[in-house]
Amino acid sequence: MADDGMHHHRHHNPTNYGIVSAPHGPETGDDHASFKEGISEQQQFELFKPIMYPDDSYTAEGTYWADLPFMKMLSFNRAVDNAETKKELGQIWAMMKKDPLSPVGWYFRNAVLPGAGLGLEGYVLFSIGNLAALFDVVWKSCWKSYTTCNETWVNAVTYLEIVGIIIGQILVGYLGDKIGRRWGLIQDAVIMFLGLIMLTASWGTTLNGWVICYALSLMFYGVGVGGEYPMTATAAMENATGSGKVSTKEDRLHRGRKVTMAFLMQGWGQFFNQAVLILLLLIFHHGSGNPPYSEISAQWTYRVSFALPAVGTLWLVYYRWYKMPLASKALDAAKKKASVTGYDVKSLKLTMNHFGGRLIATAGAWYCNDVFFYGNKLFQSQFISVISPTPKGQTASIMTGWLWNLVNVGVELVGYYLASFLIDNKFVGRKNMQQLGFLMCFICFVVPAFHYHYYAEETAHIGAFQALYFLSSFFNQFGPNSTTFLVAAEVFPTPVRASAHGFSAAVGKLGALTAAVLYAYITTQQKFYVVPWFGLAGMLVTLLFLPDTTGLDLKEQERRFSYLQQGREEDYHGVAVNPHHLSLWERLRGAGKHYNPQLDRDSKMADMAAEWEAKQFERSEKSRTEEGLSPDDDAFEDEYTPEMHAVLKSRANTGLKPAGPPSPSNSSGISNEKVAPLKA
CATH class of the missing domain: 1.20.1250.20 (MFS general substrate transporter like domains)
Structure with missing residues (x-):
């Protein structure tokens, strides 16, 4: 992408994940602003932990499952799979109690029709x-x-x-x-x-x-x-x-x-x-x-x-x-x-x-x-x-x-x-x-x-x-x-x-x-x-x-690609370049050398803030009727609580500074100096 095009859309293009100062988006209310003034960095990350560190992929300490030692990895993944299996069996049983043939209808909608x-x-x-x-x-x-x-x-x-x-x-x-x-x-x-x-x-x-x-x-x-x-x-x-x-x-x-x-x-x-x-x-x-x-x-x-x-x-x-x-x-x-x-x-x-x-x-x-x-x-x-x-x-x-x-x-x-x-x-x-x-x-x-x-x-x-x-x-x-x-x-x-x-x-x-x-x-x-x-x-x-993409969120892979589109490969530190998700060929070429969970944590917050700001800008430009949007288009905003909106608004307006070189970290890869380990 040419520099002039990139800078022209820098503030409002959703693909711009740069950690830069962004213009003010639409106001979200004084309550949100006052909430932001009294919240610490650690409280912010606690607030966003369910989104940034989902419990099916991260331990309570914030360690990605692929970074765990082998036996701990097996134990963690077994616990996740068992919990998911128990949940699904419970859902099937509930469906059958309501309608014995409902699982057949589910299978038809989710397997037969897509594969017809x-x-x-x-x-x-x-x-x-x-x-x-x-x-x-x-x-x-x-x-x-x-x-x-x-x-x-x-x-x-x-x-x-x-x-x-x-x-x-x-x-x-x-x-x-x-x-x-x-x-x-x-x-x-x-x-x-x-x-x-x-x-x-x-x-x-x-x-x-x-x-x-x-x-x-x-x-x-x-x-x-x-x-x-x-x-x-x-x-x-x-x-x-x-x-x-x-x-x-x-x-x-x-x-x-x-x-x-x-x-x-x-x-x-x-x-x-x-x-x-x-x-x-x-x-x-x-x-x-x-x-x-x-x-x-x-x-x-x-x-x-x-x-x-x-x-x-x-x-x-x-x-x-x-x-x-x-x-x-x-x-x-x-x-x-x-x-x-x-x-x-x-x-x-x-x-x-x-x-x-x-x-x-x-x-x-x-x-x-x-x-x-x-x-x-x-x-x-x-x-x-x-x-x-x-x-x-x-x-x-x-x-x-x-x-x-x-x-x-x-x-x-x-x-x-x-x-x-x-x-x-x-x-x-x-x-x-x-x-x-x-x-x-x-x-x-x-x-x-x-x-x-x-x-x-x-x-x-x-x-x-x-x-x-x-x-x-x-x-x-x-x-x-x-x-x-x-x-x-x-x-x-x-x-x-x-x-x-x-x-x-x-x-x-x-x-x-x-x-x-x-x-x-x-x-x-x-x-x-x-x-x-x-x-x-x-x-x-x-x-x-062939890389092993089992368990990798495709949203994270798309996030990595957006960095590549901007010519900022070295700024992406997320799990899409975790060695576990790269092929032997890619690892030999150095594709995973920028993987760093601590730096990625700050980048994620900046990326979410930039995307939130872009969504708000779109809402201020046109009405929903004019855009012809479906109810699904609210999904991004519906993912967040009002408190999260306040944090995202503040970060979008002020920008999140680059984290700088990594400091000594605990097992989760999150700096002990900057933020205490995330709690369950």
């Missing part, structure tokens, strides 16, 4: 591999021998699907940061609805013409699918952090759960697709799942399977248009603070300069994961043929593969839910889960790779091979498949969050494309030779470049 787009795309996206098994049997000359269809176009069905997804992830990620989350969400739903109509009605005068129409329709649908990734992740994450609260306990303790609960709807989409295909084939094949299958039954099965989610997607268009008016609120607030309209190019440059390592982590880990995940899904029939081989002389029943896949998806759902329950546990956390998942996927594939005959071809050991296959599915969902979706949005600032997530997801889909191309030319055993090393690479990328 991912559920629908999961249903359609993974149906392609399931339907390929049916097409192989019914239209052998087209899908298997390629005598009536062009082999390139048949293979393009898989490739173009992934290409469409990549286009959507990058394009909609960019548009989501430029025009807002709400319109990105609406656009995705519209594209997916039109794509489903095209898939349901796909036709051709020849079989090859139908394949071409099918492939292009799938590519168009894929654009909407790709957009769902950055839009769902950012919208689910910003729903709490964009509420206007200074600090949100819900965000710190349950942000990961909130996002992964939406993401796991993808697993339910896969489950319902497989279940629906089984039921439809039984219906249209006269109650039998055994071959031979007629073309009529195949046509009805696959077309009705696409028509059903079209109805749900049309409802999704309605819901996002009329029921999500504030989906872009956090982004709009960030742009307003930075005085930016359109795409925030400056924030993108800052992100590349300061968070480039994180981009390597999110994109690289996603790439490694998708080699596992999509390779497993697109070519699962080859793995299942090893687990459940067809006797010689008999025609394979696609029901066998479909039923085994239904079991596999059930195992994956267990992994999805366990990830959702543990991802906010500070002892487990995102980074540890991702590394563990990659490691277990590596082991589950490398063991049969070097003992393939023993596990995959000797009948006595097929059960062990099956167990390894299902374990790889479980740990993929419990680990990198869930965590990559979360951290790709979480570790980046709001102005470029959708772009960074979209780019990371797009690189991930290159991993899916790698699997699609590679698996077409190598044997099943060779797949086991190649794939494990992507798990090992993903674990190393995570170890080096």
